[in-house]
Amino acid sequence: MVRTERSKVMVNGIWKNLPLHLQGNRVTVNAQGDALVLQTDFKLSIFYLRSGAIQVIVPSQYSNRICGMCGNFNHETEDDFKIPDGYLVQDTHVLGQSMCGEPTLLSVCTDAEEQKYASEVYCGILTSRQGLFSTCSSVLNADSFFRSCMFDMCTTHGDPAALCNAIEAFSATCDKVGISVLAWRNTTFCPVACGPHSHYNSCTSGCPKTCSSQDATGSCGICEERCECDDGFMLSGGACVLAEDCGCWANGQHYLIRETFMEGECEQQCQCLGNGKIQCSPTSCKTDEVCMVKDGVLGCFPSSPVTCSAYGDPHYITFDGKAYSFWGTCNYTIAKTCGATDTQFTITARNEGQNNSATSSLNSVALDMEGLHIVIGKNKQVYANGGQVRLPAKFGSSVSVFQSGPYAQVNTNFGLRLLFGNARLFVQVDERYRGVLCGLCGTYSGSQFDDFLTPEGNTVANPHEFARSWKTNDSDWTCSNGSPDPPECHPDLEDDAYTKCSELFEDAFKECHWFVPPQIYVSSCVSDYCISKGDKAQLCTSLEDYVSACEIAEVFLPDWRNHTLCFADPLPTEDPTPTPSAASCPWSCDFDQDECDWEQLIQDSFDWTRWSGSTPSNFTGPAGDHTTGSGYYMYIEGDSVFYGDSARIMSPVCHTTGKQCLSFWFHMYGMANAMLLNLYIFENNRASKIWSRTNNQGNSWYQGQVEIKPQHPFQIIIEGIRGSNPRSDVSIDDVSIMHGACDHLSAEDLDLTTLAPHPSTPNLNDPHPNCSMNCDFESDICSWTQMVTDVFDWTRHKGSTPTSMTGPSSDHTTGSGFYMYIEGDSAVHGDTARLLSAECADPQPQCLQVWYHMYGSSWTMGLSVYLLQYGNVAKEVWRMREDQGNMWHLARVDLRPDVKFQVIFEGRRGSSARSDVAIDDVSLHRGACSDLPNQVAPPSVPLPPAATMPQPAPIQTAEIPNTSASCGISCDFDRDICAWTQLATDVFDWTRHRGSTPTSMSGPSSDHTTGSGFYMYIEGDSAVHGDTARLLSAECADPQPQCLQFWYHMYGSSWTMGLSVYLLQYGNVAKEVWRMREDQGNMWHLARVDLRPDVKFQVIFEGRRGSSARSDVAIDDVSLHRGACSEITFSDTYGNSDSIRENNMMKSNEEVAKKESWKARDDKITARQRRSLLFRERSRA
CATH class of the missing domain: 1.10.8 (Helicase, Ruva Protein; domain 3)
Structure with a gap:
């Protein structure tokens, strides 16, 4: 971790972007405010502040087991100064020298750079005898500050912020010893960025005006450098506000006026009324929520279950993943609450011996809680408080027991679920039980180190000693604790x-x-x-x-x-005799009696509800079921969950094949945007979407029908997704499946079930004579190979990808063929998959063409192209990040190899499973891409109604003319903001600026027009996550096709920062017509957006502040031209040539020059290591 670098860390000599998850989330690194935070699953935490301060937190089990500058943690301070050879010293300098190790960072400065940064223009200003700091440096030794400055400048390759930080640190030290330093800042050199309603003062005195004593900064000296509030404003929580807008303080935390927050265990919701007045009212979390701190905020958040399992002889896997075996035949505590929780429970299990051997297995499981004692036997018979009960059964409003496949399943409304059957036990709990459990399932603390915790509170190492400590008193069960050693095996x-x-x-x-x-x-x-x-x-x-x-x-x-060896006779695959009038699967259901063995899927966000009558929320949901009007139906309740949460139910298995008609009735009534109903067919362990509807369909029941042609046993999954507000109740009823074709299919249904093929891609040139990179992946992956140095592999696939709301629905070539893609569901955030081409022995300019598809809600997903030369030197020559819309895009990449070469496609998994990135129709052509004929994307496959968001059109390579429209929208912002105005309905404003933005590692260093002019940008440091700033154009009375052109700059480490363009018509109807999200590299990009207004119109630029202050988004050189972007030639209004190509998203030259080397494995390994390696490799394959 480098003090001045807040967006990445170095791992084994390689820079890695944050946030970072290593070794299966055992180690995480994140930026939190002004600190880098490293945390491990064994509870080690390291906080590294920009100021250079370090805080290390270690768990108690490391007491007297560590050494170093932080001491030995034996609770005695007298021997903390012990050096590595065992001697105790008194001098801190001697201690420090003894602990000094070789630096782990690579040398990153050239001789020329060192000479440059040592000059008086940079770090040399600190030690110069004639400079601003000469008076101070003659008294204080500035050498250490100079070395720190040089190190930071080399590490950041001359980041101005690093220089400013070094000078600021020395200046502050001079002030502390009473040496006054002349004003060294100005508007262009290390300017101080002050917040709204404040200004910079290099020499201010006295205490600032504050809303309360808690708002005091502690800076009340004479002639101090700081930002101070404008007249009429005062400090409140570090910001300048009017007196009537003063906020509140509670428990050391500042809140803005009208800001709400939770108190205690989320039993109170409070609001700041202003000027220190806080109003609180009782509240509580919903049944599927947990009161916890997330991203620094206390609140009610959806729970995420973890599973403990017991199976076989028996073998146990704890909540935290620790595996062990135990052969006792007694009654043992599986899991119990050992801390403060709203509901106390205990789960025990009896083990029984097997066939007079030393082995055992689960016999029965019991749940005890608040006067209820439930026992499940191995025959799945259930007893409650001593009496047998028939399933399904409910016990009050909190516990239900029912048959679920081979298991008897217990569900509760307090975050506990267990399944038992066939000598297998699964116990699931949610996050409210983190750290308050004990028993054979461990502590659920997030670490395996304390899983073997005994009832006496001791942590032991031996699994037999641990397991027998949880034996319960059970006089009715004769038993033994078994052997501590496993039986011998020949x-x-x-x-x-x-x-x-x-x-x-x-x-x-x-x-x-x-x-x-x-x-x-x-x-x-x-x-x-x-x-x-x-x-x-x-x-x-x-x-x-x-x-x-x-x-x-x-x-x-x-x-x-x-x-496998367990092969059994397969089920018959012949179609049974068609019976169109009867259901051909056993799960046709009207839900009036029960759920007909449809099962709630465990890993979704919430559950479908069986209901009769009106739903609880007003203005959403049906008034009654479809069948009779007085029966039951299934629905999702939008009031109990969050935007985007999903609920899924799955049918039993159906063994019929051939053409069938799935019929159902659905109801989608409510004001929420983006509420969804999706249907999937699950066949051969693949889920494919077969039907979808989105948004309000009116207050009526509608019939949906889908024709399917399964070739294997299958199931149907019905998924409901909550929209933007609680009025999102989606309902289904009367689900059935019949043999034969459907009676009628709507046009929308046909769009989803009958996909038109793409026209084939015409060849640009003859196949390349010396290289075999061309591939449409229809028969195989040609000469491309999977690399072994990545984390997972590309997959050859046809049709839709398994994960919903991501990936293509078909290939690019024909619409019914194959393509290559990475499955986001099979990896974790940041994992990469690499595809390597055959070697090409033709070192001259080449044009690589590829069609790519990047659709999904995951941020940081990406696709990169590398040019591999000299055997192991890979240079990134093209990249694309984030969602690019549900369509295929053409990319052309110029390659300029020096020797024979190969190409690598690298797909990167983003922050969620919706990260499916695909490629198709790869080809290589000799010559520059500009020499190839233009090619426009073929018509895309019709999208389901859910995909309503307009997507930016790919930038064409054709040159287009300058045909200005008769509107005052064009502006380069060099003199003023022309006819554009700041909207008053947003949160903060765009800023007209020149030069670098105040926040380091974000924003442009100059404007686009001349390099020395002005541009407009949003300052991420002046807003909070999600805040927007809007810029409104003058009205244009020219309602015909227009082409809006502008240059934008989006550079920073903040996620969710963004830029959107809206077309405003009819006075108040704004439609988003273009958007871009996340970091796009430190360079200006050209965007052209087709506008098709119906009446006179205006344009809105909306900038969105991301998750951190590094969210500076900028625009420049806006112009409007009559006609479609693809139909007009363009000569840049501002004299800049248009050289944008499909690969305009390449990194800056400095970034492109970075080289990555993949080294082969060391083949000098022992036989035991080879077997271990094979074990790991085969498990990953």
């Missing part, structure tokens, strides 16, 4: 077990490897296979243990037996 049998159990690494189970790593289950399978003396039935049971864990994670492997 080496030959163990090798056979490993071979057979390693089937879990094969393709039959590959779909689940990411969600449930198979290594633990291979180990338990080997153990159980050995104990059973090689019994095939036991082997299949062990493999099924893994399949069951996958199903809990919502990954289904219906055909796994057909690819």
Whole structure:
């Protein structure tokens, strides 16, 4: 971590962007305010502030086990100055010298740069005998400040902020010792950016006016450099406000006037009324929410469950993922609340011996809570308070028990769920129980180090000692704690077990490897296979243990037996005799009696609700069911969840194949935007969307029909998504499936079920004579190969990708063929997949052409192209980031190789699973891209109604003329802001500015027009996350097609910063016609937007502040031209040549020059290491 670098850290010598997750989230690094924060799963935390201060927090188990500058943590301060050789010293300098190690950072300064930065124009100003600091440097030794300045300047390659920070630190030190320093700042050199209603004063005295004593800055000296409030304003929480807008302080936290916040355990919601007055009212979190601090804010947030499992002989996996085995046959505490929670519970399980051997398995499970005692036997019979009950059963409003496939399932409204059946137990809890549990399932503390916590509060290392400590008093159950050692296994049998159990690494189970790593289950399978003396039935049971864990994670492997030793006779695949008048699957349902074995999926945000009559929310939902008007239906309640949350239910398996008609009735009535109803067919472990509707459809029931043609057993998933406000109630009723074609399909249904193929892509030139990169992926991946130095692989696929709301619905070539894509659901944030071309021995200018698809809501997803030369030097030559709309785009990339070369496509997984990036129709052509004929994207596949957001059109390579419209919209901002005005309905304003913006590592360094003029930008430091600033054009009375052109700059590490363009008509109707999000690199980009107004119109530029102050978004050289952008030639109004190509999103020259080298593995490994490596590689494959 480098003090002056807030957006990235160096890992093993390589810079990595933040936020960063390493080793499966065991190590995370984030920027929080002015600090970099590193945290580990074993509770080590490091806070590194920009000022250079470091705070290290270690857990108690490291007491007397550490050494270094922070001491040995033995609770005795006398021996903290112990040096590595064991001697105790008194001199801190000696201590520091003994701990001094070699710097880990690479040398990043050239000789020329060092000479430059050492001059008096830069760091040399601190030590100059004639400079501004000569008086102070003659008294204070400035050498350490000079060295720090040089280091920071070299590390940041001359970032002006690094120089300013160094000078500011020395100036402050001079002030502290009473040496006055002349004013060294000015408007262009290290200017101080003051907030709204304030100004910079290099020599101000006295205390500033404040709203309260808690707002005092502590700076009340004579002639101090600081920002001070304008006349009539005073300080409130660090900002200058009018007296009537003073905020409030509560528990050391400042709140703005009218700002709301939670108190205590979220039992009170409070609002700042201004001038220190706070009003609070009682509240509570909803049943599926947890009171917690998230992103520094206390509030009610959706819960995320974790799972503990017990299975087999038996084997246990704790909430925090620690695996162990225990062969006791007593009654043991599986999990219980051991801290303060609203609901106390205890889960116990009886183990029973097996066949007079030393082994055991689960016999029954019991749940105790608040006077309710539920027991589930291995035959799935359920008893409550001593009496047998029939399922489904409810106990008050908090607990329900029902049959769910092979399990008896207990659901609660206090964040606990358990499933038991076939000697397998799964216990799920949500985040409200973090750190307050104990038992065989561990502590759920986020660390495995304290999982073996005994009832006495001791942490032990031995699993047998730990497990037997949780034995309960059960006089009705004869038992023993079993052997502390596993049964011995003959080496030959163990090798056979490993071979057979390693089937879990094969393709039959590959779909689940990411969600449930198979290594633990291979180990338990080997153990159980050995104990059973090689019994095939036991082997299949062990493999099924893994399949069951996958199903809990919502990954289904219906055909796994057909690819293993557990192969059974397959079900008949012939179509049964068509019976159009009868349902051909057992799950047709009107929901009047129950849910007909449809199951709520576990890993979604909330559940569907079976309901009768009107829904609780006003102005949304149906008044009654569809069947009779007085029966039941299923619906999602928009009032209980958040925007974008989803609920999914899945049908039982249907074994019929061939053409069938899925019919259902749906109701979508409400004022929310973006509420959704989606239907998927789940076949061969792939979910494909087959139907979708979005937004308000009116207060009526409508019939939906979809024709499907499954070739294998399948299930149907119905997904409801909550819209922008609580009026999002989506309902379904009367679901059925019939053999044969549907009676009628609406035009919208046809759009979703019958996709028109793309026209084929015409060849630009003859195939390249010396290289074999051209590929449409229809037959295979041609000569391209998957790289082994990445994290996961590209996938060859046809049709829609499995993850909803991301990826293409078909390939680019024909609409029914194959393409390559990365599956965002199979990786974590920042993971990369790389595809390597064959070698091309033609080192002359080349044009690489590729069609790419980047659609999804995940930020930081991306696609990069690298030119690989000299065997291992890869240079990034093109990149694209973020959502580019649900369509295929053409990219052309100029390659200028010096020697024979290869090309790498690198796909990057973004912040969520909606990160599917795809490529198709790759080709290489000799010559520059500008020499190739123009090509326009073919018509895109019709989008479902959900995709209503207009997307920016790809920038064409054709040159277009300058045909100005008769409107006063054109402006270069060099003299003023022309006819543009600041909107009063936004949160803050655009700023006219020249030179670099005040915030470091964000914004442009100069304008686009001349390099020395003005531009407009939003200052991220003057707003909070999500705030918007809007700039309104003059009215244009020319209602015909127009082309809006402007240059924009979006550089910074903040996510969700953005720029949008709106077309305003009819006085108050604004439609978004273009948008861009996230960092686009430190350069100006050209955008052209087609406008098609119906009446006189105006244009709005909206800038959005992202998650941090590094959100400076800028625009310049705005112009409007009559006609469509693609139809007119353009000669830049401001004298700049138009050289924009499809690859205009390339990094700046400095960034492009960065080289990445992938080194081959060291082949000098032992046999044991090779087996371990094979184990890991096969689990990843």
